[in-house]
Amino acid sequence: MTTNKLIKIEDLKVFYDTSSSLFNNKKLYVKAVNDVSINIYEKETLGLVGESGCGKSTLGRAILGLRQLHQGSINFFENGEIINEKEYKKFNKKNNQIIFQDPFSSLNPRMSVGDIVKEPLDIHTKLKSIEKTDRVKKLFQMVGLDASLIHRYPHEFSGGQRQRIGIARALAVSPKFIVCDEPISALDVSIQAQIIKLLKKLQLELGLTLLFISHDLSVVWYIADRIAVMYLGKIVEVGAKKDIFHNPKHPYTKALLSSIPVPDPLEERKRTKIILEGDVPNPANPPEGCVFSTRCPNYETDCSLSEPMLSSINNKHLVACHLIE
């Protein structure tokens, strides 16, 4: 991890239009990402955690230019300088990639896995055919698959192997930045461990920057350098892994940490858990003031009056809560 910025996100809003009625002129938006500002640094793994519907995948896709921005900006840096709009498209395609959650629907069943991994090379490079095949074989070895398998089709592989193919495809154009969108949640526990180990190894070897989106905090603990916690379209806390796990400040982070089951019966039964009341509110109609106010155990009436800003409590540990000075 370095201190050079790779991506700077400012006041980002991504809304989904859900006003479907023909006669209703009132616009209804699901505020998937609502006022998010965050930096991603070169060669770091930023873990993005939150429950379903909190906007973490939307944020990941917005960074890759896959969602229309409602407001705000996303800037990329190269050698300390902002990439301008003209170069952005080319830069984005060559340097930013994604690994999807479901290895069954993210690979084209009619293409051989070799062709799947080769496709980015066909589009973005001018390599000769034989060079491409060499590169594909090399990529297969990098992700721990036998290079002789390139002529097979996706259905011949297990979930874990398919996820490896998805990783090889993402690595094909030697990207700098990869969004890993819940890359292991569709896999069995013993296979999950293989894939996290692989991602961690590749990140170190190739100097990648990863945005690791997950709902599983113990996995994020294993792989991330910094962690951002999202709730209802907002980042409520962000900081170094140590700060988030050892010194969580936001009541939501605390509740989230306390609800992860620990695979140790003695410890698991000793802990006191913070059990949050109720459900996550509808993102089309978020609560007034602090988004967490409806479920917060420390709620005070002032919390519904204004929205808390992300402010720093030390160096790089930021939290958005009124009750923390």
Added chain:
Amino acid sequence: MSLLKVVNLNVKFNILDGVVNAVNDVSFEINTNEILGIVGESGSGKSVTFLSLFGLIPQPPGEIISGKVIYKSENIFELNNKKLLKLRSEEIGFIYQDPLTSLNPVIKIINQIIESLVLSKNISKSDAFSEAKKLLNHVGIVDITNNYNSYPHQYSGGMRQRAMIAMAIANNPNILIADEPTTALDVTIQSQIIDLIKKLKNEIEMSIVWISHDLGVIAGIADRVIVMYAGYIVEEAPVFELFKNPKHPYTKGLLNSVPRINSNKVIDGIEGIPPDGLKKHVCCPFSARCSSVMDKCFNNIPPLKIINNDHRVSCFL
């Protein structure tokens, strides 16, 4: 004390591609008033085992080849349909993984509960209505935003699971089968549901079978744990014993696959992939992935041996 005893259960599925031996020679007991955790990866036969006990797998393609299930000194497999239905409605409760697909989308939730109450308790509709309201209240669904008048899609995931639990406990069952009840839920909601089931367990004397792939959840709730792999029971032990002193290489591998917060231990995972269900095992089902495999592992299926007290393991080591 043993409440239900399963002896040498074998279940297979005849499908187009061949025969899947989903459950192989499985024997175990459920004791009164305990929480029995069942751990295994997808395809390990954990759900099929418990569905087949109460005649809930479709036959065909499913087929129970052999086995006995002794409950109250009767073999469940020999009961006629009427008796089986009565047993299921009065003494066994089920909670499934995905509450959205287990509830009927076009009937109001409260009416689904009333339907089951009228059928099983033989009471009038109005009595059932007040009973159903009481049940929903009991599992934490209160009638604020007209909750009692809602359809399943209007409930959140956590509330749907609560409604399922209300149905499952309506008749104070002796055994509650919870098949991955929290897998589809967010972690904060998962804590709520676990808390609720623990609370109910204290009120109603019942045994719970908690099927899960999440070792953390099992560690927190189970009294005894059975680990399944490829349709076989590979290890069985009281929960503290299993986590402290796992014997089977698969159990050890599973425990080493989960990253632990605040620990810098490198996770190992298990090499290889789970076995193909279509293959019939003539050797230890785990031999292909086992790190301490020996010659004899490829020749025989290891029997489930008792190593001490309640700790059983099927491994030649």
